[in-house]
Amino acid sequence: MMSVSSELIPVEVCKGINGLDKVVLREDRGWSAEVYLFGAHVTSWKNKHGEEFFFSSRKATFEPPLRTHGGIRICFPQFEKHGSLQLHGFARRRFWTLDPNPPPLPETSHTKAFVDLILKPSGQDLNIWPHSFEFRLRVTLAPGGDLILTSRVRNVNTDGKPFSFSFAYHLYFPVIGEVQIEGLETDYLDELKNKESLTGDEESEVDKIYLSSPAKTAILDHSKRQIYAIRNDGPLDAGENGFIEEDT
Structure with missing residues (x-):
């Protein structure tokens, strides 16, 4: 056997x-x-x-x-x-x-x-x-x-x-639908606006680089009722952009 x-x-x-x-x-x-x-x-x-x-x-x-x-x-x-x-x-x-x-x-x-x-x-x-x-x-x-x-x-x-x-x-x-990001409330550089330094949220297409991101960032996917927690050690920056895949 x-x-x-x-x-x-x-x-x-x-x-x-x-x-x-x-x-x-x-x-x-x-x-x-x-x-x-x-x-x-x-x-x-x-x-x-x-x-x-x-x-x-x-x-x-x-x-x-x-x-x-x-x-x-x-x-x-x-x-x-x-x-x-x-x-x-x-x-x-x-x-x-x-x-x-x-x-x-x-x-x-x-x-x-x-x-x-x-x-x-x-x-x-x-x-x-x-x-x-x-x-x-x-x-x-x-x-x-x-x-x-x-x-x-x-x-x-x-x-x-x-x-x-x-x-x-x-x-x-x-992620898709209603998404919330917590922890990125610092100033950022907007890649779509020649790295203009801005603060706050925008509703349009984004491509941001946040300076000195916090030790913890959370992505809340309300449609799935799921939370992604990202932790880092050290003075790191963070980026936020979107990638949309279309059906062909």
Whole structure:
């Protein structure tokens, strides 16, 4: 008689869409998350009932170097458009690797479902952005289902020359109808008005960059009676814009 183990696999490296490598994270209560090595792209985050929390475009192809709308995309070494670098940088269009020497978790941690990815510049990257770096990203599915992203960027220039950069976690939530955002009451720059500094709410199309966002931001989806809570550590900015996918 053959026995089948029902033991939970917290971290599984497997093939995803179009044969691309991905990592599936699972925690004991049934929550799960998926992250592709292409772009270090978090494409899925589901609760114990299998309900998906992220938006994913029906037009997504997952064929490098085409971009995809959905989940969490990593924008580095810039978010906005500056100089010869493309909008949102190049990290989201590169193949990351599994980090062979990830930093250890605290001894008191009960987390089992996490993965560390690393990105180093190629010759092509150095031609357009001449700085050597190591970008290490840890994606953690904590006990209870919280999804945690931790980024570390190290300067490995042999001449010790410093460099500046910006990065962003570009999140897509499937909200529709009546939506309320709490925590973004600070001044913002309006991308649709040449970065004009404004305060308050507008009813029209938006593309805002909020300066010094709070430690916690909440998105209230009244139609689904659901709340997305986003927490950050450090003096980060936040952005708000909309993506509407039309049926074809």
